[in-house]
Amino acid sequence: MHPSTLPPGSIVGSWRLLGLASQGSFGAVFRAESTTAPESGPVALKFALQPGDPRFALEAAFLSRMKHPNLPLLRDSGEWHSPSGTTYSFLVMDWEEGLPLYSWARLRPRSSREVLRVLAQGARALQAIHSAGGLHRDVKGDHFLVRPEDGHAVLVDFGSCTFRGAPVITRNSGPPSTPEYLSPQSLVHQWRFRRDPTARYEPSVADDVYALGVTAYRLVTERYPLIADDDSGTDEGQDDSLPIIPKLVPADVLVQLSPELALWIRQLLSVEPSARGTPAELVRGLERSANTEGAKADKPIGPIRAHSAPRKAIPQQKPPPPMPSRALRWKVWFGATALTLVLVAGGGGLLHAQMEQSSSSGQPPTLMQQFPTVHAETSGLGELELPEPLNPSEPMPPHEGINAPIPDGPLQGQRTPPCRKPLVEINGGCWSLVGNETPPCSDITYEWRKQCYLPFMAPSRPLNTREK
Template identity: 40%
Template sequence: MSDDLETPVDPRDLRPGSLVGPWRVLERIDSGSYGVVFLVERASKPEAGPFAMKMAKQAGDPRFEREAELLRRTQHPALPRFEDFGIWISARGDDHPYLVMEYVAGSILYEWGHEEERSSRDVLEVLAQVAQGLAAVHASGAVHRDVKGDNIRVTPEGRAVLVDFGAGWFPGARPLTDTCAPPGTSVYRSPELLRFTWRFYRDDQARWKASPCDDLYALGVTAYRLVTGTYPPPISETQHEEQRELRPPRELATVTPELDSIILRLLSEDKANRGTTPQTVEALEHAALHTRHVADNPIRLLRVGVPSELEAPSRSASSSGSPPPPSRQRSSADATHHATLALLSWAAAAMVGGFVVLIGSKLPSGPAPREESAPSGPPLMAKEVPTPPIETPDAGVADAAMASVQEGPRTGLPVSAIGLAMPKTPLPGQKKPPCNPRSEVVVIGACWSILRIDPPCGAAYEREGQCYMPVFDSRPPPTSEQP
């Protein structure tokens, strides 16, 4: 610790210039449920460049030592390079483990997807890199157990890196939970894991043994979400029930047959049909190299509207308990979540970069539409404007957001399949600060409401893993503005 900085009680209070072992803190760059991430440099060799330091919020958190061990065991370009592991002692005398690794400057996968239009070849190349990283992990006998878009970074040069191994497992690792389900994210869990959990959720001794098949299924969910903007439908409680109606990605977006086939194989309910990790790498690499030129066309939705599969389970699973079977999962909170999505699908169109884009209502059931060719024209997805991090209130604002929506023309222009990015400038008629601090936040100089739903966001806008709705002035907009 530098002479003029006192040791704080909480790691979140570490300030620039603080020393943590041989590392000097440059700035805090992120904070999650379990840890804080800092940009750091070697105090004795700052010219070596910046590194990322993850420090546990809770003293003695075993996830950080586990992640350090996994990264120490496995080195691959698709994984962050391990640098150091140590203990920071707070002013209270608490031991907070920290991990230092390569700093990967890039976007999370889903943000990368809507920074600009992406093609099937782009997606294949990124997925192939992630699969290569998984193959290296699996070859060491370990599993990641939390593969998802939020744990994949893509650099501006196109390098894909799988991060966050805190939930991972390797032979000899101590259990992180006292439930039958391992830590992870529910919507990405394999059918066999979910069915085991539903069957044994009352059994205190039952424990699921994760395998590479679980990681491969999660990679399939990630790919499906990336190219269609939605999650696959929920799994039934037993394999003997009627199989879920999984719509192939090609029916929802203009993906190539090769990419469609790989995603469907990864999402197979029979784990034997998913293949091995090396086979997945080979399939993705072959498709990326040998697919015809149509693979370079941007991915577009085949019809306007958000598929009803948007009504998916929450993406975050509690590590302290197991999800109950589907028959027990319905609650008033679920009903509110689904009602919000249904209302959002009728929200007004918004002006984005000069184009009026409508996210349609819930699609009626019926025969699948015929495949249409990708429409031509300028990109409909503007690149997201970087904005400083903001502290956002956790408020239930769905009703307020819907009350402020104004009707607009309903046009049938195509929507990019991968997401609706935040516009570069405020929308016409959007409320300007001061915003209501109880339910609104300021983004790009205008007022927005944060919705209590997980991406994909339907008719709302997605930014940094949260869904936003614009708040419009209740006053009639002026007919002209000052230049």
């Protein structure tokens, strides 16, 4: 018996399961209660879905030293033995009532002051983690639970955490984080050492702070940070093989924010790590802004409307010069890498939805729209052996209708065997399982044995770092 199939009433250690609350790729969370003192209230019992998962030992070791109002409180940890003799780890924490941050924001229009208060609590959580010598390494909106009645926020899911003295359990060079929340330093490292998987990136406090900035940007704009259209950016070196970090469109260009919240989001997303501020500095500054900023901070956050006044005809101008090849290669590589992670972790359904949104608006998709976040649990993505990235210029081949079966042969442009893990070979083509989609499958995924698969398209040619 697998732990995810345990029925209500099952006993795990000294805890009684009340029902499955949520499930990701690596863990399942049950609502549970004490068998000896059920009146003490519900708890969250988190099961590992893989036997002997080392992430759970790290999570338990770190949470056991933490006691903070913006972090989950560890009650118990142990192992459950299935009837077949397989051993699965579990953790027991306080049950946190609340909604994921982005869902909380959609309940009603939020003000800049409310966002400042939530961000201050996020900074407090990071301050406690870093003071204990730890890093969360997967800070994002899905990992903040916010109580609707009072706005109290808790940072959860420490499956990707690390701390001083912790063993290394991932094998790739980058951190086990969600791609869209990675800092420029992490992405530059992966670019520089893209052919050397042994060159590990060492994350810092500044990486968690940057991820909080991405969280804030998406919280107020409902999208990931957009790359500006101009060619300027931060040059990481004189060597033409190194990338240019592109500039981002400020959040206050897209939505109406109070002046101080706009400045805080810009600061959190600074390219220079030291410019982002320490968690302690952020706590003081964000709380001060939430308590003292004027009436503009109480206005609902909303999109900036375009002026309706007629415009004068603009003479046709020469097109701008092409983007420097170094920056272009960086953007293409970043997009392809992010999309590969999305396909591997099962984000194909969301990718399809965002592609539909872009096509219906009549506008070309932005980089972040093309490569949305991974909505499956991302702890341990770094342990996957990734195939070569999909060429982002290759469109995903749609089909007519829904629930189409996988064809008898490979699609035009689809990668053919050998298929590197985690891709699978089906009918002569390489396919990626979409873990968060079940039949009926969407019009860019195909059904095979009651599961949905996305075709993995072969790159038209490899990126050449010597190109001019």
